[in-house]
Amino acid sequence: MMDLHDLILPILDTHSGQAKLVQQLFQDIFNSSSKVISFLELGDNSEKQANLIKYKRKHGKNNMESHILEEETKEIGNKRRKNAEHIGSVVTQAPYFDGYQWRKYGQKWISKAKHSRSYYRCANSKGQGCLATKTVQQKETDGSGTVRLFDVDYYGQHICKKDGIIHPYVVETTCHSVPIVNHNQSSISTFVNNDVHGIQDENYENLFMVPDMPECLKDLTDTEMERALELTCMNLPLISEDIWA
DNA sequence: GGTATTTGACCATC
DNA sequence: GATGGTCAAATACC
Secondary structure, eight states: OHHHHHHHGGGSOTTSHHHHHHHHHHHHHHHHHHHHHHHHHHOOOHHHHHHHHHHHHHHOGGGHHHHHHHHHHHHHHTOOOSSOOEEEEEEESOTTOSSSOEEEEEEEEOTTOSSEEEEEEETTTTTTOOOOEEEEEEOOOOSOOSSOOEEEEEESOOOSOOOOOBOTTEEEEESOSSOOBOTTTSOHHHHHHOOOOOOOSGGGTTTTOOTTOOHHHHTOOHHHHHHHHHHHHTTOTTSOGGGGO
16 A cells, blocks of 8 residues: 555645545555554454453452453363364365365264264374364255355364365365465365265265266266366366366 | 274263 | 263274
């Protein structure tokens, strides 16, 4: 914005009303941006601060430190999960293909949810002691039923050795501390060679089928599909790259 | 027979 | 007591 400001202002007549208007608009933009940035950096602590002020008035300054400690302890105590921190959430069409191998260790029907929630831990949990887990739950659709979306929550950092994480069909993400790699930047051969075990739940059939996949590809066997993808990697014009979008 | 998944039980938290 | 996360025996698959 500063660069744009420096480019535009010299062009205008400094004594004209237009220049003053542009100057004012830039000032407004700068002010708004500063507010947004500081809000994002500090978070909205207004409620917490208001509670602390109330407590200070009621109990005096000397008891403030113990009160703050108590409040922080409460927040930590709210964590229901025993082991790991929440790493991030992803909404995706392919919840099982994220570049890691997972082993299912539980499934539950969650109250008020149409679909069950599945619990996975990293397949390297035994071999390498990796404590990463994730939960997968199908989102409730709008009724059209054309695209199935899944909420995937990740807990705990991977400490096992593995190539970069890939999220090929991510629709939206929140609070990610792990980088999301644009699937266009990852090779399709990586896509094929990731040995993600199959899912037995009937709800997950056709999980890796792209909604608008060309008819000519839908009847291919796994081996034929893999061959087709290999040919694509060799730059043969069999499959257009954009079908994976 | 080895490995992965399913599922009821158990436990922690609310 | 309800809910959600994990465990572990039973089962299925290769």
